[in-house]
Amino acid sequence: MPNDLDAMNELHWLIDMVQTIEVGLVVLDRNFNIQLWNGFMENHSGVSPNDIKGDNLFQRFPALPEQWLKQKMESVFLLKNQAFISWEQRPYVFKFKNYRPITGRAEFMYQNITLLPLASLTGQISHISMIVYDVTDMAINKMQLEAVGDKLQQHNQTDALTLLLNRRHWLQQVQLHYEQFARYHEPVSMMMINLDHLKQLNESKGHVAGDRAIQHVAHILKKHLRDTDIGGRFGGETLGIMLSQTDNTAAFTQAEQIRRDIEQAEFSYNNQTVKVTVSIGIYQLDDELNSPDKWLDKVDEALALAKVSGRNCVKTLPALS
Numbered sequence: 001m002p003n004d005l006d007a008m009n010e011l012h013w014l015i016d017m018v019q020t021i022e023v024g025l026v027v028l029d030r031n032f033n034i035q036l037w038n039g040f041m042e043n044h045s046g047v048s049p050n051d052i053k054g055d056n057l058f059q060r061f062p063a064l065p066e067q068w069l070k071q072k073m074e075s076v077f078l079l080k081n082q083a084f085i086s087w088e089q090r091p092y093v094f095k096f097k098n099y100r101p102i103t104g105r106a107e108f109m110y111q112n113i114t115l116l117p118l119a120s121l122t123g124q125i126s127h128i129s130m131i132v133y134d135v136t137d138m139a140i141n142k143m144q145l146e147a148v149g150d151k152l153q154q155h156n157q158t159d160a161l162t163l164l165l166n167r168r169h170w171l172q173q174v175q176l177h178y179e180q181f182a183r184y185h186e187p188v189s190m191m192m193i194n195l196d197h198l199k200q201l202n203e204s205k206g207h208v209a210g211d212r213a214i215q216h217v218a219h220i221l222k223k224h225l226r227d228t229d230i231g232g233r234f235g236g237e238t239l240g241i242m243l244s245q246t247d248n249t250a251a252f253t254q255a256e257q258i259r260r261d262i263e264q265a266e267f268s269y270n271n272q273t274v275k276v277t278v279s280i281g282i283y284q285l286d287d288e289l290n291s292p293d294k295w296l297d298k299v300d301e302a303l304a305l306a307k308v309s310g311r312n313c314v315k316t317l318p319a320l321s
């Protein structure tokens with residue numbers, strides 16, 4: 001009988017391992033009644049195998065996503081194939097507390113789950129097993145990495161002085177709006193805002209005062225941006241806004257409000273009060289323009305017109321009557 005003894009020993013070891021392994025193991029019958037509940041499941045749920053054996057999984061854990069999980073399990077029974085539930089799809093199935101020291105900040109245990117069909121001796125799929133992996137460390141690391149990536153990307157797109165989009169990314173928006181106009185033909189306007197006499201301010205109060213003036217204008221500008229407006233720093237002392245769903249007339253009204261606010265505001269530098277004004281050029285995109293660069297040229301023309309018209313004013317091309 002040594003073979004029987006060996007087999008018995010093997011079974012004993014297997015049961016021991018199933019009980020102590022750092023992975024959750026649950027076996028369910030066709031009606032989702034619990035047939036096996038290992039030590040990992042006991043430790044994290046506080047429910048012992050003796051207390052739960054034979055009970056229906058969904059009755060014992062009413063918070064489980066019953067319909068969704070049953071559908072997954074039914075397909076395992078039916079197709080006799082494994083199914084996988086990733087934490088990225090659903091952070092957890094069993095809401096267990098997270099006790100991990102490294103990722104102590106996670107409030108619950110992130111889980112990956114494998115559903116395995118279990119064949120009876122007759123070859124029928126009479127049971128399925130759920131294997132529950134604690135992937136909290138990996139999930140938190142991945143999310144932290146993604147958050148850093150997002151920050152870096154944002155940093156990469158932002159102009160440090162004004163916190164508006166930098167030139168490169170703002171120009172991408174110009175291109176994007178140009179392409180959208182070609183497809184949908186919805187009104188879209190571009191606005192360029194240029195500080196008046198910044199050279200003089202730089203020379204009289206210093207370059208830092210000039211920087212503060214640009215920041216001050218950007219700050220006021222941001223207050224006027226709607227959710228769909230995209231502001232950027234086009235060049236040194238020139239800021240731009242893409243205004244989707246906006247025609248010349250509406251853009252002019254918005255620009256006038258910006259211009260007036262800037263004219264009336266002031267900032268202090270070295271205990272001195274400084275006031276600045278801006279000139280603004282606007283151009284609503286039309287079919288005549290066959291590239292984004294041509295659109296930029298037209299806005300520049302409108303801005304130049306504002307400058308020669310005495311500055312501290314808004315000009316559109318063609319002029320609004």
Ligand SMILES: Nc1nc2c(ncn2[C@@H]2O[C@H](COP(=O)(O)OP(=O)(O)OP(=O)(O)O)[C@@H](O)[C@H]2O)c(=O)[nH]1
Pocket residue numbers: 194195196197198199200202206207208209210211214235236237307311
């Ligand atoms: N402080 C500061 N100055 C800048 C920056 N970028 C450009 N400038 C300055 O802005 C000035 C622009 O000069 P001009 O093109 O002659 O224009 P302006 O003196 O503002 O006069 P108008 O635009 O004609 O009203 C130059 O002196 C640049 O050095 C910047 O980031 N910071």
